[in-house]
Amino acid sequence: MILKFKFSMHLKRPTLLIDKQKCLANIRLFVVKAVKYNLRFRPHFKTHQSAEVGSWFREFGIDKITVSSVMMAEYFAKNGWNDITIAFPVNIAETDEINILAKQIKLNLLVENVEAVGSLSRTLKNPVGVYVKIDTGYHRSGIEVEKYDAIADLINIIRRAENLNFKGLLAHNGLTYLQSTPDAICKVHDESLTKLKRLKDSLKKAGINPEISIGDTPAVSLCRNFEDVDEIRPGNFVFYDLMQQELGVCRYDQIAVALACPIVAVHVERLEVVIWGGAAHLSKEALNDEGGGKVFGKVVLLDKFGWTLPLDGTFVKSVSQEHGIIKTTPEHIDKFSPGVFIGILPVHSCLTTIMIKEILTLNGEVIHTMNC
Incomplete structure (x- = not known):
């Protein structure tokens, strides 16, 4: 044959092989959901890593993106994206590259410790937005969500630092990938949001009113509770895959x-x-x-x-x-x-x-x- x-x-x-029409349909679903729940949609581009595929998002009015490395940020900045969040804890060895990027675009960084904040405050010559990485239970990276005082202390250090503009709290609930049903995914999603809300309420008492940014494809695909969430950063949805289908997140014909x-x-x-x-x-x-x-x-x-x-x-x-x-x-x-x-x-x-x-x-x- x-x-x-x-x-x-x-x-x-x-x-x-890529089916562009399926990609566009997947993007459209998430754009509609973001509008429905009044969420800022900042899709993660680590799945496709392509300027061409990235351009398809522009057809839906997307002008803010998420990436996972300084190198990826440089690549998409060269392709006209000028509002980028690097959703990976900052690598202080790349402050020279970060400085150059921060001069060219609106750049947001992710931190979870005093050492990173100190290094950035000493070396950056251009302003950047800063999110604090919060661990809501997955234990990959971030400050544990229950450590209210430690989180507040780090935020206050950021707020006092030159060229660092505190933006909010950023979380990735990887526990959704460990579940076996859509209901279980939404349950751990709700639990994560409850923890983030309690943290935000505690910070507000200290005069801090942070944004909340979340970003996992299973929860954003399936769930309907986005209370107190300002921004979503899913990425895999543009292609989907068998892992997502196995979880009940997508159908085969959406891959x-x-x-x-x-x-x-x-x-x-x-x-x-x-x-x-x-x-x-x-x-x-x-x-x-x-x-x-x-x-x-x-x-x-x-x-x-x-x-x-x-x-x-x-x-x-x-x-x-x-x-x-x-x-x-x-x-x-x-x-x-x-x-x-x-x-x-x-x-x-x-x-x-x-x-x-x-x-x-x-x-x-x-x-x-x-x-x-």
């Missing part, structure tokens, strides 16, 4: 990227298919299957519309650096033959995008990311 679609002539090696991989061998007796598409392309992030094994991606067939829904009982069961091993069923084994390209829905689209670097639209147009 030879593919004869607009994008098929470009397929020679593992290639990340906007698929990794096109060439089949290099078929082992009918084992009901296994070997593809060029391994950990170097899909990462080693995996979901658990019902039998206790791992799922590194689900298999779709490529067609003139992009790709189908996943084939039942057919998934990437293991990966090495370049190899992917697909397990399939007797009903589907005859759909595979060497030389044919198939699609893999990724478990974590952010990581797949970073590793593949270039993206191919269904019209055969190449989209570059900052990693090219």
Whole structure:
């Protein structure tokens, strides 16, 4: 079977395909939700890392973004974005680069300790906005939300520092990714917001009235409680992936990227298919299957519309650096033959995008990311 679609002539090696219309539909949903709940929408661009994909957000009036590194901020600043939050604790080794950025754009930084604040206050020559990173229970980074006095003390140090403009509290509730149902996601989301509200109330008594910025795709996708929230910063939603689908956050037909991989061998007796598409392309992030094994991606067939829904009982069961091993069923084994390209829905689209670097639209147009 030879593919004869607009994008098929470009397929020679593992290639990340993007369905622009699905992306636009996903963006539109979040724009509408932000308006409905009177929230400032500052999407995180770490998922796509592309000036071209970023430009699609402008069609919806988005003019503020979130990134995860100084380098990413530099890339998007060069592409016309002039209001950027770096939602990663500041790396004081990059103060020279931060100074340059702060002179060019409206830049917000993230801090969680006195050392970072002290370094910034001594070295910055241009003003920046500053958020304090708050840990609401995920324990990845940030000051624990219950430490009211320590948080207030840090905020007051920021407020006294030259060129540092305190903006508010920033949190990422990674606990939503550890849940198994939409109801459980919204429960931990509500618990996080309750903690942030108590913190804000305590700070207001000390004369501090901070903004609250939150940013996880599961909660922003599913939940309806945004009391006291000023800003949302989801990122993965633009592509979605199997992790989000497994959580009940999105449908298969909302996943906007698929990794096109060439089949290099078929082992009918084992009901296994070997593809060029391994950990170097899909990462080693995996979901658990019902039998206790791992799922590194689900298999779709490529067609003139992009790709189908996943084939039942057919998934990437293991990966090495370049190899992917697909397990399939007797009903589907005859759909595979060497030389044919198939699609893999990724478990974590952010990581797949970073590793593949270039993206191919269904019209055969190449989209570059900052990693090219």
